[in-house]
Amino acid sequence: MKTPIRFLRQLISFLLIVGFATQVNGQILKKLGKVAERAAERTVERRVDSETSKKTDEVLDSILEPGKKEEQQVPQIPPMDGGNDPGTTGNPQGTNSPVGNGGSSGVKPIEVYSKFDYVPGDKLLFFDDFSNDFIGDFPSKWNTNAGGELVTIGDSPQKWFELKSGYNIYFIPDVPKLPEEYTIEFNIMALGLTKRTSSTAHLRVDLSDDQKFKEGGNFAQAHIPFCQYSPIGITIENRINNKREIYSTVKADIRNEIVDGPHVSIAVNKERFRLWVNEVKYIDVPRLVPSGSILSTLKFHANNFKDGEERVFITNLKVAEGGLDLRQKLISEGKVSTNGILFDSGSANIQPQSMGIILQISQVLQQESGMNLNIIGHTDADGDDASNIQLSKERADAVKKALVEVYNIDPNRLRTDGRGESEPVGDNGTLDGKAQNRRVEFVKQ
Template sequence: MYKKISILVVLTCCALISKSQIRINQPSRVVERQAENRANRKVDQAVDKGFDKVEEGIGSLFKKKDKKANEETNSKKVESADKTKTSDADNTPSESNSNTSVTSGKPTLISYSKFDFIPGEKVVAVEDFSQDAIGDFPAKWNTNSSGEVVTIAGTEGKWLMLGPEGVFYPEFVKQLPENFTLEFNLATTSEFSFYSGSLRTVIAELADPAKTFSNWKWYDGNKAKGLELGLHPSGAGGNQGSASFDIFENQAESIMKNDKNIPAFRIPDHNVVKVSIWRQKTRLRLYVDDFKVWDLPRAFNPATNYNFIAFSNQGYHREEDRFYISNLRLAVGAPDTRSKLITEGKFSTTGILFDVNSATIKPESFGVLKDISNVLTENSAVKVKIIGHTDADGDDVANLSLSQKRSESVKEALSKDFGIDKSRLETDGKGESQPATPNTTPEGKANNRRVEFVKL
């Protein structure tokens, strides 16, 4: 009898304390937030003791992980208000944050051998939040919830921390053609609860996105059409995450739904993933890191005028749970490597990415390199010159040297990993001297950071 009463008292106290929690939105109060979370974990420990007796009769369904281990894991990934970013002469955060993992090893080019994603031909939107102050909601976004720009220990650049249940809308995305790619980094806190909702990426047609974006979750006669792609991490201690896919004729009813387990989104050892979405007319491909979640030939409706992208947060189970997004990159057009290189004599791509201040090729470049190697293999008499280009940030001499080293890295990768004879490959670097677009915007700089292949 006394044990039952004591458990009830602890649960009541926990509920009262939970109601008094305050979500801290200012990074200057990160230390205070951590203190609150630590206090909450102490309450959890007391609750655990009460549940131990109950768990004996129902197995381990509700057993929790060791709190000390969780505290050590959680401490590896926290928002840091004081951390500042240093970028190299060529890379903005949009090029330097991909596949950052807090505790897992860095993937290699070969580890992405099944990754066939090829980004769009021209970058039209880049969002790395570099123009926004820490603690602010980003100026080019809107929401019916709350959020703030933060930094995350162990990663570079800035992130948008998504607040409680709501819709987060990048207002600069206004039109989506029949061929485009959308990439972004997605992160969670290190002890993300299994019971928190998934993050949904919405690609839809809205009559007036600026006025009706917040109605996406609640059907109100808006008659929106589109797709909704949900991603949910495994939860602390889980083996794999999950993904959901819905097609809406209107928001009231999904006409197609599919759920799938994904091995690429585990907590706590893999809290940061790269999400890549590829539309080719009606075809949809979705990747999480190098794992292809879906390849659906008839997902997009050719009669729908897709003009809206947003992120929908279904709500957090715990106060400390959070989703973060960064390095959003939208590119349009369907690259035609074979035609441009063989027929036109020159092919340029922004899809070969490099580490910061380095000529090391990022593993997500595999699809582009594979596509180029296929063309060279099928046209065995063709020789090409590989030319590296940078944007205008930083020292021009350093940019020139970096572009030359990167062209050499591409040559080495094509030879070593794809079997192209080195005698068919020449290299050169132009640095910032031949911009394809003005270096006045993030999108312009992204298009200038490119690798050209010129037929000899």
């Protein structure tokens, strides 16, 4: 009976304290309240940490272990067109295979591009692979009314510009005023796409008469879809003097290309607008662009992506004046020079997107049966003279090999030469100048 009596005495003492010490009791309750509040905060923090860790793990899994979750569709790092330099440099990873080889698993052999008829402009207006900018910064050669930053993905040394998604958000590269005839090329990448990605998620390419952050009274647009559950198609739209003339969606199932990270090419020849995704031409509209070269500004706009889950990136933006038919120039003048034939960095492996130019050269040789050509390779001033001479010769040989093996041109009609860095046409101290110097010439013998 001692234990219940002791307990009873303690209970009576406690009740007396509660009854006669109101002020003390109030202070105790306040302290208990603060303790409870801190406990609640810690619980919330633990929940937040848990959710953050979960999301972080999902992102890391998507990058380091793509395909781990059946629903998630995350691309591998794609072959980069242009690499650290435009022109005839190319992919620093060397993922594309040489002419005549089948290539590694998942990489299309160059023969797939044998009918690719895109020809890039020959006068460089703008190029940016962000090599001169720091990771985490907004790129120095762009403008926006929102925000964005440069990132790396996985182990790739390539820098990517992450575009924020949102209504009326624009990203504007510092491209000089667009001429009447020009070409645009870039690589895009998406992470976090699933079967639930919206049918309205898209990257829009704008050509506009407004230099800032509006659509403008005159524009031409292409909407590149990122939806994965259905083939949405590519939408094109224009406005001429504030009046819509064209709004249509062209049938295009590019879901696999989007997941793999495609190369996009656009050619504007006065009013004509053409668009390719990798080697396939999907858009060819003769009068989409308002006449008179009034669309002076290039803009990018990403919209309807889930914030924090679906991410869109761009790199290797190249804008060049021209994109004209090289065939007539070669026939009439007996010589053409182009920096549109691209190679993997430091190698002679031709980037398959370059085949449009080589196709045109082959067509001239097939038509002009008596014509023989000297193919001359040129490099920029990076590296030593001897190495550049050797590299330029190997690149000329690679172009000859493509003409012979892909287009069945008689090898006896083709000579090759390498001039290295000895005949610059641009300033090797600038990125644009280096791009101009990396070129291939075709000279009638």
